[in-house]
Amino acid sequence: MPRERTYRTEAIVLRRSDFGEADRLLTLFSREYGKVRAIAKGARKPQSRKTGHVELFMRTRFLVAEGRNLDIVTQAEMVEGYNRLRDDLVRTTYASYAVELLDRFTADEDRNPQLYDLLSDTLRSLANTDNMLLAARFYELHLLSLLGYRPQLFKCVSCGEGIEEQDQYYSAELGGLLCPNCRQADLKAHEISGAAVKVLRFLQTRQWQAAQNLRLRRELHTELEEVMYYYLTYILERNLKSADFLQRLRREARLFATEVARGPTTAIEDRPQPDSDQEIEYE
């Protein structure tokens, strides 16, 4: 898509850093153009018309003028602010994680409207859900699918045989499950329980609407988080700052807000393991 001298786009603010006297350099994920950088002049001054519209995680309509080096934001009007993300430190951290993952996984100006919609949906669900852990896992699985790293959860990545929902291994190198017979294909593969396989399959093949009421045991959440983090950091070859930050918050037990609801238990459609449909609670 050829761009004109000025272009209009809707974008989410992924990062921003101070620039010059009172400007901000924004990293935007635009629905139409992918990841772009633009300067918001004067955005650190309270009087600026842009100030309240270009904060982190905001979904904003932009009018951008192409500059010689960096593009310049000429107008900005917030569409959705996901306000609750700003009222709770744990929510803020989860939103940071969503944005950091996307930033690490995408190259500049790589258009991906589906990914854009996934991010905006995820920020909305992180702002509203009582189950941030589940929303994060859902986001990771769908982000990987959209970027071509979809974990293979139905066939063994080594021998191609169908996989039963039983305890087995997850190989980051091969990008999916290894059946017990093929365990030696990747000796660094992680163990994964049958219940975790079931949940990952469920999340990978459903929309958030259907997945959001899933309630899992605390240990299962921990296992899923570890497996996904192992796979993600293998692909990225680095740790994620916001994930480390979450761990630090957890260590300060008093500050550990509920990441998961204390709601009524809802079973998933395809019966999970008998003990995996209990609600879980932290703190």
Place this chain on the structure above:
Amino acid sequence: MASNVLPRSVQRLIDEFARLPGIGPKSAARLTFYLLRAAGDQALDLSAALHDLKEKTTLCSNCFNITEQDPCAICLDDNRQRELLCVVEEPLDVVALERSRAYKGLYHVLHGAISPVEGIGPEDLKIEELMNRLQHGDFGEVIIATNATLEGDATTLYLQRRLAGIEGLRLTRLARGLSVGGDLEYTDDITLTRALEGRQSL
């Protein structure tokens, strides 16, 4: 490169200037040649100022503001309201608040804000020092005056939880609302919501 044409002492200053934020090689060369030709002691004054900047300044062991004497002038000032403590992110925020002349209490400088995106956590800031100060001092009110950014809000949320347990301490934050000279039309939704929430009876 023509860099070997210049004497080493000149090139060295150009290189040092070029390391500063917002200064490219051209500006660095311009500044260097300006100083080279500048009248009198201008260059030496600058050098002395730079020297003092590092040699004479320290952080106040009380409030962690930048100071030449420890404790700093504000902490020693008996005319200030000593039961009032204002928590800010940076030393420049102290300057801004002092400029308003509306605040007469003491300060505590955190030297940053919590940022999950950049991986800056509570332990990277002067938060334990703040806790220490509140436990040993006799403060009636803590005003949290962090920036109205996501990081500033994250810091406020964190401090709110940490300070909630301290008995007899009033915890407040700066109001959020319309800026002087600003049009209502261009004000963002969040600011407007907060401004409505914090409306005052006439």
